[in-house]
Amino acid sequence: MVVGKVTFYDNHVKYDLEVSRDFRRIDTFIRFQKLDSFNELSLGIGTHIGYRLRKR
Numbered sequence: 001m002v003v004g005k006v007t008f009y010d011n012h013v014k015y016d017l018e019v020s021r022d023f024r025r026i027d028t029f030i031r032f033q034k035l036d037s038f039n040e041l042s043l044g045i046g047t048h049i050g051y052r053l054r055k056r
Helices: none
Strands: 002-009 012-023 026-035 038-047
Touching: none
Parallel strands: none
Antiparallel strands: 002 012, 012 026, 026 038
């Protein structure tokens, strides 16, 4: 999944871009943010934790 946003406020422009993908039970993402001269790149990995209830 790819999500992009552009935000305008107080004469500033902020760009956000996120790419995420699920591999079976593992989630991964890459996120990029830019505000004026500030640039940030984030990488992440996680998992789904859940349980199933038995029907009685």
